[in-house]
Amino acid sequence: MIFSDSRSRGFPRHALSGRTPRRRETVRALCGTPDTERMWGELSTALLVGLALAFYVIAGYHTILIFLGLRMTRGGPKPFDKGSLRNPVDLPSVSIVIPARDEEIVIEGALRCADRLQYPIELKEVLLVEDGSVDATPTIGRRLAAALPNVQCLSGGLSKGKPLALNRAIAHARGDVIAVFDSDTRYQPDLLLRVAKYFHDHPDVSVVQAVPRVMNQHTNAITRLNYYETRFWFQGLQAAKERFGLFMHLAGTGMFLRRSVLEALGPWDEACLTEDLEYSLRLSQSGVRVGMLDANVWIQPVYRASHLVRQRERWWSGALQVFARSARRRFRAGQTRRERIDAFLYLCSPLVFLVSSILSFGSLALFAILGTVPGALLAWLYGLLGSQLLLAPLVVAEAALTRDRKILWLLPGLYAYWILQLAALIRAAFRVALRPRNLPWHRTPKLPSD
Numbered sequence: 534m535i536f537s538d539s540r541s542r543g544f545p546r547h548a549l550s551g552r553t554p555r556r557r558e559t560v561r562a563l564c565g566t567p568d569t570e571r572m573w574g575e576l577s578t579a580l581l582v583g584l585a586l587a588f589y590v591i592a593g594y595h596t597i598l599i600f601l602g603l604r605m606t607r608g609g610p611k612p613f614d615k616g617s618l619r620n621p622v623d624l625p626s627v628s629i630v631i632p633a634r635d636e637e638i639v640i641e642g643a644l645r646c647a648d649r650l651q652y653p654i655e656l657k658e659v660l661l662v663e664d665g666s667v668d669a670t671p672t673i674g675r676r677l678a679a680a681l682p683n684v685q686c687l688s689g690g691l692s693k694g695k696p697l698a699l700n701r702a703i704a705h706a707r708g709d710v711i712a713v714f715d716s717d718t719r720y721q722p723d724l725l726l727r728v729a730k731y732f733h734d735h736p737d738v739s740v741v742q743a744v745p746r747v748m749n750q751h752t753n754a755i756t757r758l759n760y761y762e763t764r765f766w767f768q769g770l771q772a773a774k775e776r777f778g779l780f781m782h783l784a785g786t787g788m789f790l791r792r793s794v795l796e797a798l799g800p801w802d803e804a805c806l807t808e809d810l811e812y813s814l815r816l817s818q819s820g821v822r823v824g825m826l827d828a829n830v831w832i833q834p835v836y837r838a839s840h841l842v843r844q845r846e847r848w849w850s851g852a853l854q855v856f857a858r859s860a861r862r863r864f865r866a867g868q869t870r871r872e873r874i875d876a877f878l879y880l881c882s883p884l885v886f887l888v889s890s891i892l893s894f895g896s897l898a899l900f901a902i903l904g905t906v907p908g909a910l911l912a913w914l915y916g917l918l919g920s921q922l923l924l925a926p927l928v929v930a931e932a933a934l935t936r937d938r939k940i941l942w943l944l945p946g947l948y949a950y951w952i953l954q955l956a957a958l959i960r961a962a963f964r965v966a967l968r969p970r971n972l973p974w975h976r977t978p979k980l981p982s983d
Contacts, residue, residue: 588889591878598777599769599927605776606744606768610827613723613730622733626656627725627789628708632698634664634976636716637673639833642983643716644677644684652725654682660705662698663688694974695785696801696808703795711795715786717833717979719748727828728789738824739794740816743787744768748831749980754946755841759834761943765927772825780867780876781816781823785809787830794821806974807851814855817866817876833979842957844977849961852883857965883958890955 618624629647633640640661647659661674663686674686687701699713710728714720724743731741744767750760767784774781785808798815805811816823835841859866859880866876925947932940 584888584892588885591885594878595770596926598773599765600930602769602771602773602776603765606772610744610829613727615723615726618726618730622730624653624656624729625709625732626707627652627658627710627712627728628702628706629657629659629712629714630662630699630702630706631659631714631716632662632664632695632702633666633670633674633716634698635666635668635670636979637666637669638981639717639979640670641673641677643714643718644674644681646719647714648681648684649722650725651722657683657725658707659684660702661686662702664693664695664698694803694806696803696805699808700800700803703800709792711790711792713786713788713790714830715832717982718786718830719982720787720830721828724828724830727826731824731826732791735824738822739791740783740821741789741824741826742771742781742783743826743828743830744772745784745787745832746829747834748982749834752834752836754943755838756834756836757943758946758950759841761928761931763832763834769927774875775823775825778869779872780879781813782879783809783813783823786832789826805851805854806847807855810851810855811858814859814866814876814880817872820868833982835977836980838953840978841953842960843975845954845957846961846964847975849883849958850965852880853961853965856880856883886954887958887962890951
């Protein structure tokens, strides 16, 4: 009756339906009859809503873990009591491995930071693994090896990536514990004492990870977002995972492994671009327990958008490699059901991010064709999900807790961060699909630091 009245008053039907004749003709050409059009619209909306709910459940699960982890780790590391190292604590010998390629800006600081560690000199060695540098890294390494006790500079051959450099170092390492640091990583002098105490108090733990913190976070918007991303990831997500016995992802720096683990699991995978994630998966599959150390290590952020894309392209490529290998093994990771489920959700993150981003643009296309409000709403929801949903509520919470409203200005930057991450992931997906073997390993540029 309403439509008949409207037509009698001269109102065209498309004026009320929100569709122009041209748009209606386009829809009918794509979908067929009006009934078919309505059916496809309902099916598309149901599919998109279902996928949105699934993605938000995954994102919500990780968000809850991050909140719990941040609550557990608030206040930072507790002061370390060196008196607790009296007998019966036996200090293990430690080999510190620092792989480096073209790191002349930071390598001297890395070696001097290791030299300042408060640890018996006869139980500590530092191995600088120079990986085919073309700058002054080998020269600086040899000079400091001659000046500092127990420092060795291992060099030679063309660069073949961090995993190969680590494997070269293990062949020379003599320590009962192997410590791995990137060349930009800095730490407090009592770090090894904390590690020795942790391993003594937790004999069932074979690998322990220190908490990475980002330095120079106030340089620009990218470094600020990088700071919060790292903080929420390790002080939040990984801390909660360790507490609840879930899948642990090693950071690649600030990690300590008992030699017995390396001998049992074998060397790092030299074909994988994220050797830390691949080794974390092997640890989980073997039932090796990984702990979080109550100590910080400081790392440099990514300073420029182009550097972020290059770094994340490598990370996403490695994550896709690990996902493919895990899929071939039917995602057999962990010893308990909840650990296996958690590992599956974690390893699926590249696909979740990629599919949710594609559906965001797909929802925009659906809105452009059908002109429906649900289509526009779904586009916004997928866009929010793709733009680091894990970061958005946490940035808001951080602003509320610290009463620093300036932090809220980072929220618009999350969309730019999303686009950069998506560009890196798409490039990574093409690289892995077209050239699954012998993918190049690229370093991330750094600034001078002591």
